Amino acid sequence: MSNHTDDPDELHALAAVAMDHAFRSIQPRGPLMPFALVEDSSGTRLIRAVADRLEEMLAATRWLVFESQEPARAVVACDGFSNRTGRRMDAIFVEAYESGATGGILIVQPYETRGLLKKRNEAVGRPGVLERGRPPLF
Numbered sequence: 001m002s003n004h005t006d007d008p009d010e011l012h013a014l015a016a017v018a019m020d021h022a023f024r025s026i027q028p029r030g031p032l033m034p035f036a037l038v039e040d041s042s043g044t045r046l047i048r049a050v051a052d053r054l055e056e057m058l059a060a061t062r063w064l065v066f067e068s069q070e071p072a073r074a075v076v077a078c079d080g081f082s083n084r085t086g087r088r089m090d091a092i093f094v095e096a097y098e099s100g101a102t103g104g105i106l107i108v109q110p111y112e113t114r115g116l117l118k119k120r121n122e123a124v125g126r127p128g129v130l131e132r133g134r135p136p137l138f
Contacts, residue, residue: 008098011073014039015096015107018075019127021046022092023111026121032079032092034058036065039073054078065097066138073098074137082108085124094127095134103133 018037026032034057036047047068049060058078065074075096082091089110097104109127113119 010039011096011098011105014044014073015075015094015105017044018077018094018096019092019107019109022077022079022094023121023123026079026092032077034061034076034078036061036074036076038065038068038071040069040071062137068138071099071138076137082110082130084108084128084130085110089124090121093130095137097134097137099138101136103136105129106131106134 014037021035021037022032031054033048034054038045038047047061047064049057049064051057051060058076061076065071065076068074075094077092077094080091080093081088084091089112091108091110094107095104096107106129107127108130110124111121112124114122
């Protein structure tokens with residue numbers, strides 16, 4: 001069992017870093033490769049898994065987080081679709097977990113690809129919490 005305290009500010013800060021990294025990593029016409037940021041006593045590290053399909057990469061990334069030694073906090077980011085704005089849109093999803101917490105949260109940020117010649121992804125609205133109390137990942 002971990003001695004880490006539940007600090008929502010630090011968890012939200014890590015989720016914001018993951019969201020920013022996801023926007024910088026995603027290609028205008030390609031999927032975001034799932035990744036995780038794991039924070040422990042030695043710092044923060046980026047975790048990515050390689051697999052044939054995105055769903056397998058996401059499952060493998062979650063497994064690597066689960067296998068991490070004594071994480072204080074972890075976030076897992078992936079690309080998908082959301083209807084949060086009232087229409088189906090591309091979106092980045094960030095699952096955020098804290099050691100000792102009863103559950104995690106799922107944050108969603110819809111985005112659009114804009115630009116005629118130079119394509120770029122732009123957030124639509126503000127990120128929002130889609131779900132609270134997700135089963136703990138570790």
